[in-house]
Amino acid sequence: xxxxxxxxxxxxxxxxxxxTLRCSPKSGHxxxxxxxxxxxxxxxxxxxxxxxxxxxxxxxxxRFSGHQFPNYSSELNxxxxxxxxxxxxxxxxxxxxxxxxxxxxxxxxxxxxLVL
Amino acid sequence: xxSVTQLGSHVSVSEGALVLxxxxxxxxxxxxxxxxxQYPNQGLQLLLKYTTGATLVKGxxxxxxxxxxxxxxxxxTKPSAHMSDAAEYFCAVSKxxxxxxxxxxxxxxxxxx
Numbered sequence: 001x002x003x004x005x006x007x008x009x010x011x012x013x014x015x016x017x018x019x020t021l022r023c024s025p026k027s028g029h030x031x032x033x034x035x036x037x038x039x040x041x042x043x044x045x046x047x048x049x050x051x052x053x054x055x056x057x058x059x060x061x062x063r064f065s066g067h068q069f070p071n072y073s074s075e076l077n078x079x080x081x082x083x084x085x086x087x088x089x090x091x092x093x094x095x096x097x098x099x100x101x102x103x104x105x106x107x108x109x110x111x112x113x114l115v116l
Numbered sequence: 117x118x119s120v121t122q123l124g125s126h127v128s129v130s131e132g133a134l135v136l137x138x139x140x141x142x143x144x145x146x147x148x149x150x151x152x153x154q155y156p157n158q159g160l161q162l163l164l165k166y167t168t169g170a171t172l173v174k175g176x177x178x179x180x181x182x183x184x185x186x187x188x189x190x191x192x193t194k195p196s197a198h199m200s201d202a203a204e205y206f207c208a209v210s211k212x213x214x215x216x217x218x219x220x221x222x223x224x225x226x227x228x229x
Contacts, residue, residue: 004159031215042120042206042219043160056216090159094215105217107152107160 002027004093004108012114013081021076021111025093031055032074033105034066037088049074050096078113086115118143118209122220130228135179135194137223139207142188149190150208150217151181160206166190167212177201202227 005024013019025032031050035043045058049068068074072093078085089112092105123138141147148167152160164175171183181192190207204224208217 033215033217035217040222042208042221043217045216045218048216058216092160092217096215103215104150104162104165105215106162109159 004091004106006089006091006108006111008111009109010112010114012116014116015081015083017081017115018077018079019081019113021078021089021091021113023074023076023091023093023108025072025074025091026106029093029095029106030072031094031096031103032068032072033092033094034074034076035090035092036060037090037110039087043090046076081115083115086113088112118147118211118218120207120209120218120220122205122207122223124223125221126224126226128226128228129197131199132196135192135197135201135225137192137205137207137225139181139190139192139220140188141190141207141209143209143211145211148210148212149181149183150210151175151179151190151192152206152208152219154204154206154222156203163192163205197225197227199227199229201225 033048034046037043047057048055052068063079065077088110090110091108094103094105119142121140150165151163166183174180207220
């Protein structure tokens with residue numbers, strides 16, 4: 001049973017560029033959440049996708065956008081990259097049962113983004 | 117709003133000693149609570165979770181945590197530390213009705229031989 005996978009594993013970009021990160025959820029899961037983990041800090045919630053729509057959003061600017069596909073995989077897009085966007089980006093998947101109650105989030109290995 | 121405070125950004129123990137990692141939370145509704153572990157250059161792995169029911173929760177690798185509502189705490193313990201326990205540990209809280217996780221800043225656990 002494949003777990004959560006993310007690609008690429010590492011990425012180097014320059015300021016002002018755009019980046020797309022990808023996530024495939026654990027088999028059977030329908031919900032994908034994205035988190036940003038800056039060096040030495042805990043993960044910060046970016047947004048969550050369920051049924052191809054953004055369900056919740058954290059305190060991140062509109063430069064951060066996402067998408068969920070019919071097969072439940074997801075993309076995170078960041079435009080106009082800033083140095084401060086350098087971080088580990090984590091994807092987590094879960095299964096929302098009957099639209100209620102927290103189900104466990106399983107995390108992928110992350111994509112490490114470096115903005116120069 | 118929910119928040120998590122992890123007391124002690126670094127904890128060092130000897131192999132075989134008790135591990136105690138502290139977590140206090142703030143939540144306006146009954147919380148769901150989690151402990152995750154992160155090894156270097158890896159993602160997060162769930163150790164254990166509390167949703168409802170029994171307040172003493174047992175997880176993987178011999179870890180356990182107790183939900184104490186009166187103290188708003190969810191401390192993580194392990195009776196005997198192993199070298200392989202060296203990692204960063206994160207406490208997280210969420211609302212029952214939504215699955216957004218709010219994490220603490222993490223505690224780096226070092227195990228000395």
